[in-house]
Amino acid sequence: MAERSFTNEVQKLRLGEGDEFRGEGILAVTKALLQSGVSYIGGYQGAPISHLIDVLGDSRDLLEGLGIYFENSASEAGAAAMLGASINYPVRGAVTWKSTVGTNVASDALSNLASAGVKGGALIILGEDYGEGSSIIQERTHAFAMKSQMWLMDPRPNLTSIVNLVEQSFELSEASQTPVMLQLRIRACHVYGSFICKDNKAPRISSNELITEPSFDFSKINLPPSIYEQERLKIDARWPAAVNFIRDRKLNETFDGELGELGLIVPGGLYNGVIRALQQLDLADTYGRSKIPLYVMNVVYPLVPDELIQFCVTRLSVLVVEEGQPNYIEDAIHAVLRKAGVAAPLHGKDIFPMAGEYTGEVLLRGIGAYLDAARPAKLEVTEVLATQRALTGLRQDGVAALVEPVPSRPPGFCIGCPERPVFAAIKLMQKELGTVHVSADIGCHTFGTLAPFNVGSTVLGYGLGLASSSGIAPLMRNRVISIMGDGGFWHNGFTSGVVNAVYNGQDSVLVILKNGYTSATGTQAIPSSPTQRTNHPMTLDIAAALKGVGVRWVKTVPSYSVSDMLSTLKDAMTTEEGGLKVIIADGECQLERQRRIKPIVAKRLKAGKREVRTRFGIDDDVCTGDHSCIRLSGCPSLTIKPNPSALRTDPVATVNQGCVGCGLCGENVHAATLCPSFYKAEIIQNATRWERLIYRLRSSVIGMLAGASRTQEALTA
Amino acid sequence: MSDIKPISILVAALGGEGGGVLSDWIISAATQLDFPVQSTSVPGVAQRTGATTYYLEVLPLARNALAGREPIFSLTPTPGSLDIIVASELVEAGRVLQGGYVNTARTTLIASTHREYAISEKTAMGDGRFDTARLVTAAQKMAQRTFLFDMRVLAWKHGTVINTVMFGAMAGTGVLPFPREVCEEAIRESGKAVEASLRGFAAGYGHVTGTGDADVTAPASIQAGVSSIPRRVQQFPEPVRQLVGAGVEHVTDYQSNAYASLYLDRCETICGIESDRGQLDFPVTRETARYLALWMAYEDVVRVADLKTRRERLDRVRKEVSAKEGEPLRLTEYLKPGLDEICSMLPSRLANWTRNRFKGREGAFSVALHMRTDTVSGFLLLCTLRSLRFWRPRSSRYANEQKAIVRWLAAIRLALAMSGGVAHELALSGNLVKGYGETSERGHRNLEAILADFEATGLRDPELLEARVRDARVAALADPEGRTLAKSLGLQPPEPKAKPIRFVRRLPHA
Incomplete structure (x- = not known):
């Protein structure tokens, strides 16, 4: 049960030789895996590669037919360890996760894998979440590649290049006995395009064609003296093999241009952006023919020194476009050129900003500055610079015209989200008990740190909410609260947080938000999901797991009961009982719930069955426009509208059509003693005749009792 | 290329x-x-x-x-x-x-x-x-x-x-x-x-x-539905006439004709002074008339019951929740009346006695009600509350609100004699008093702080004073806790309310 169903897209994975595939980048990668003859696939969800997991989850028939094993791994570490299958056996495998947070988790296994080396091609597909729309710390995958000596692909972001590079990656991996990483930026994962397919390849070893002879080879074990030999092999055998393969297969591309004294070195992933900047400056045509020569690195690690020397040796200066920091690539190219005695000046971060995404505007400014410095003879640089300034000045013009910046629109909890009431309860609890240190976690609940709640002082990593309180809790006068999602709980929070806290006798409060899925990544199933895939009958129980490791104080509270949650929180914060106290906030992800019940309700209504629809509303003449209700909720469907009163100027609160009737508005009114303007309306669809009759009777009496507004005439009459 | x-x-x-x-x-x-x-x-x-x-x-x-x-x-x-x-x-x-x-x-x-x-x-x-x-x-x-x-x-x-x-x-x-x-x-x-x-x-x-049906422009802003303009309102200068009319209608609807007369008396006084000062667009009268009407029609249980039992409200709810013709509708109101609501309807002396008697136990009176108002009994209960309108002028809340209103109006008059700008700011400060329960208390507290500051201040430079009142008014809306306002007026930040909660330090290793 994931947010998106890929039942239609799965059909595209069956396309054969010569067919045209049209779709998203991440689906094209999936198709490329099938064309490469992989035996097994794993991964852990996270933007922007969640869809790869989702689509594989929806294509069991296809995978089983080819004999490919797929699992939704328990964590990135689990996925990386899965690649261990390729150490001893000539089987191809691929895993995927969100980098760099996932790569951090996977690092232990990756180091060991890279040291042992692989027989079968091992590929790691990384969703590089950098820049616009990112939800994580801004770091690069590049460092992981360098430290473990794994090769890092950065394909040009068009489907043909991406698919080709996936296939080449397996061959490179086998030729150099080294795992290969392939990074795809957010927009490349979601890019819609097309490529010409090949047939899917059933792997030689598969769940249909089993291995009969297990292998033992001590040289693959990470113990001395094997580890010294493994390191030597990395340098003496695998690295040169990789460089030769990259050169021979021409994985990096050189494009000539008429301005031969200049040159641009561009990682594949940034190619389209650089070309667009050149197009805007009239230095490249629609089809990417550039006046400035380009060296495009579809493999950003390792470098191919002779290619770089050859590209730079005849130029008067070269510009490296390297996004993110540190500038590993630029520094490495410097070293290559200087050792070879190539004199051409190399520009990079001296022209481009050290940090931040290289957006269109940044690229335009950078290339403009490079041309301004280089002043090639055959180009009217002044004209180019005028064009550049006109374009890059537009943002300031826009800002100036608006005078005041428009309000930002940060992400937040969805309509009816079960996590919102928990943060409302924490906010109310702090009003009574004073401020409390809250250790937040990764998940949709990280939005609790944003307005209107601003609850949570630190975020240390997925599932690390409780672990991250272990240092501060003993130093704090009052108890601290930690937040953890059920996804984070199973990912590692159970061991790193709960088990550790029990074992170390920590006295603190943990709130587990049990919404049933990894909702932030698109509602993938976890061990405790209420609905599982058909071949997963098992649903694991969080409360049982807690009790199993000796947590004595465990209370399950329905998420939407703000008053109960408030009193349970107060109880947990003030009880004399020591040890870890866990509150399980139980409420299914509303996105998933709506997706699940909508078709059922529609069907029932069509069949004439009785259904009650719940909606909340606000009497706009009772509301006075203070908006305390919004400050305690932030629900997208609880919004404001112009005041209908001729006297009042402040907008009134209103509940819009999106309301799913979760009940939080009413709960908050009671728990926080807000105003009496809220009402709950339950509309009975396909009501019984009896209900209709009663309603008519009641309405006619109420109609007689109902009043009207008093006017001067009415009163004087 | x-x-x-x-x-x-x-x-x-x-x-x-x-x-x-x-x-x-x-x-x-x-x-x-x-x-x-x-x-x-x-x-x-x-x-x-x-x-x-x-x-x-x-x-x-x-x-x-x-x-x-x-x-x-x-x-x-x-x-x-x-x-x-x-x-x-x-x-x-x-x-x-x-x-x-x-x-x-x-x-x-x-x-x-x-x-x-x-x-x-x-x-x-x-x-x-x-x-x-x-x-x-x-x-x-x-x-x-x-x-x-x-x-x-x-x-x-x-x-x-x-x-x-x-x-x-x-x-x-x-x-x-x-x-x-x-x-x-x-x-x-x-x-x-x-x-x-x-x-x-x-x-x-x-x-x-330009080939489509009638163009879609933003819905016209809501105009005051003043049906016929009473004579006394007609005597107000044109720039404020419509607003005073709306105020009269609001106050009449809230209580009675007599109450509207009181409203007009108060407006006329301010208008008279401002007229003498030769102000042509009457900004002080406008804002005073606006917030005075809203304040005089302060929110209480009677008003809520009144508004919630109106025919037009029942129609509006059905429309707002898109209930189809003939579909039964269950309606639940979220009410949480407490000791404060009870006392506010009692006469002042009895109210004070009751408050003292139950001091520290207010919480016990707060009942979270899910009141069904699509049933005859629930609706009748609201109708009963509604009928208490005639009692309202005898209640302690009424007395308190009038006292506060009088103080506010006096400040405006005093300021108006000195500077239109200061008076205008004080009039606008009337917007701080609104809402129910805690919100209303907070509003009163904030306005009182501003008025006390104005009454006590030695500042006689109108521009400085106007800026001081404006800053305080804006500060009062910056945070619900009143920290910004306290800072603006140079007061001690408000103490958090004492709560009878025992803090338990974390226990050492068991």
Whole structure:
């Protein structure tokens, strides 16, 4: 049960030789895996590669037919360890996760894998979440590649290049006995395009064609003296093999241009952006023919020194476009050129900003500055610079015209989200008990740190909410609260947080938000999901797991009961009982719930069955426009509208059509003693005749009792 | 290099508005004509209610004319290179302007004029809405062509989602390189809610090309429904007449004709002084009349019961929750009356006695009621409360409110004798008193602090004093805890209320 169903897209994975595939980048990668003859696939969800997991989850028939094993791994570490299958056996495998947070988790296994080396091609597909729309710390995958000596692909972001590079990656991996990483930026994962397919390849070893002879080879074990030999092999055998393969297969591309004294070195992933900047400056045509020569690195690690020397040796200066920091690539190219005695000046971060995404505007400014410095003879640089300034000045013009910046629109909890009431309860609890240190976690609940709640002082990593309180809790006068999602709980929070806290006798409060899925990544199933895939009958129980490791104080509270949650929180914060106290906030992800019940309700209504629809509303003449209700909720469907009163100027609160009737508005009114303007309306669809009759009777009496507004005439009459 | 360039399209939308489906239609239209097309988006965390964008490029050349060449499309919108931008909401159009994407030489900008308010606008204690007037001017100045109209209303009218109207409008501008039929075919091909989508498309197309039905402008602002103007109101100067009329109507509706007379007496006094000062537009009278009416009609249980039992309210609820004709409706009110509500209806001395008697045990009186008002008994209960209106002038709350009102009016009069600006600021401060329970208490507390500061201040420079009152008034709305206000007036920050809660230190290892 994931947010998106890929039942239609799965059909595209069956396309054969010569067919045209049209779709998203991440689906094209999936198709490329099938064309490469992989035996097994794993991964852990996270933007922007969640869809790869989702689509594989929806294509069991296809995978089983080819004999490919797929699992939704328990964590990135689990996925990386899965690649261990390729150490001893000539089987191809691929895993995927969100980098760099996932790569951090996977690092232990990756180091060991890279040291042992692989027989079968091992590929790691990384969703590089950098820049616009990112939800994580801004770091690069590049460092992981360098430290473990794994090769890092950065394909040009068009489907043909991406698919080709996936296939080449397996061959490179086998030729150099080294795992290969392939990074795809957010927009490349979601890019819609097309490529010409090949047939899917059933792997030689598969769940249909089993291995009969297990292998033992001590040289693959990470113990001395094997580890010294493994390191030597990395340098003496695998690295040169990789460089030769990259050169021979021409994985990096050189494009000539008429301005031969200049040159641009561009990682594949940034190619389209650089070309667009050149197009805007009239230095490249629609089809990417550039006046400035380009060296495009579809493999950003390792470098191919002779290619770089050859590209730079005849130029008067070269510009490296390297996004993110540190500038590993630029520094490495410097070293290559200087050792070879190539004199051409190399520009990079001296022209481009050290940090931040290289957006269109940044690229335009950078290339403009490079041309301004280089002043090639055959180009009217002044004209180019005028064009550049006109374009890059537009943002300031826009800002100036608006005078005041428009309000930002940060992400937040969805309509009816079960996590919102928990943060409302924490906010109310702090009003009574004073401020409390809250250790937040990764998940949709990280939005609790944003307005209107601003609850949570630190975020240390997925599932690390409780672990991250272990240092501060003993130093704090009052108890601290930690937040953890059920996804984070199973990912590692159970061991790193709960088990550790029990074992170390920590006295603190943990709130587990049990919404049933990894909702932030698109509602993938976890061990405790209420609905599982058909071949997963098992649903694991969080409360049982807690009790199993000796947590004595465990209370399950329905998420939407703000008053109960408030009193349970107060109880947990003030009880004399020591040890870890866990509150399980139980409420299914509303996105998933709506997706699940909508078709059922529609069907029932069509069949004439009785259904009650719940909606909340606000009497706009009772509301006075203070908006305390919004400050305690932030629900997208609880919004404001112009005041209908001729006297009042402040907008009134209103509940819009999106309301799913979760009940939080009413709960908050009671728990926080807000105003009496809220009402709950339950509309009975396909009501019984009896209900209709009663309603008519009641309405006619109420109609007689109902009043009207008093006017001067009415009163004087 | 003069070759055919791709058409670049930016869709700025919010989560759940169908921006992805709109992208799919554009892709489908391009594919029908065999034009190379690319789309990207940044869902990421933006999918959860945040702002999101979809970016597309189409090369208006059929593939067979390309001789095997592949256009290089950008994955991100770049400054100045947008041919057409469509924003599903007005502030999102502002965001696009702010990003430098709108180019006078090239960009057609379409935006819906309705608002989906951002969280910072919604949580303000008063009016935190972004001023969109400047935004509209900026859009018209910076774009080559602009089409600003309420697309949401059109979508509602045609029973569809806003993305269909957006698509129609885009096609109508002629910037998309597809004829109308191709766009409509794309909608048909998608196979979902085809008829409604085509209606929405036609509405958007018609509006932009000027061939559609009556134009959609923002709904007219609500006018005061003053039916006939009483004689005493007619004697007020023109600039404030309508507002005083609305005030009279409000106060009459709240209590009685006599109460409205009291209101008029009070307004007349202020108006008289301001008239003597030769103020032509009567700003002090206007704001005093406004907030005096609202304050005199303070919110209490009687008022709530009164408003909740009106015929027009019952109709409004049915309409608001879109209940169909004949569908039974269960209605639940969330009321939590406490000791305060009871005392406020008692006469002053009895109220004081009761408050003292139960001091520290107020919580015990708070009952969270889920009151059904679609039942006769529930409705009758509200009717009973409503009938207490005649008792209201004898209640302790009434006495307290009148006392506070008198103090406020006295301050305004005093200030008016000195400076119109200060009086105007004091009049505006009347907006602090509103709401129920804690909100109302907080408002009273804040206004009292401002009045006390005014009464005690040695400042006699009108400009400084005006600034001081204005700063305090704005500060009072900055945070519910009153910290900013205290700082503004140079007072001690408010003490958190003492609570009988025992803090337990964490226990050492068991």
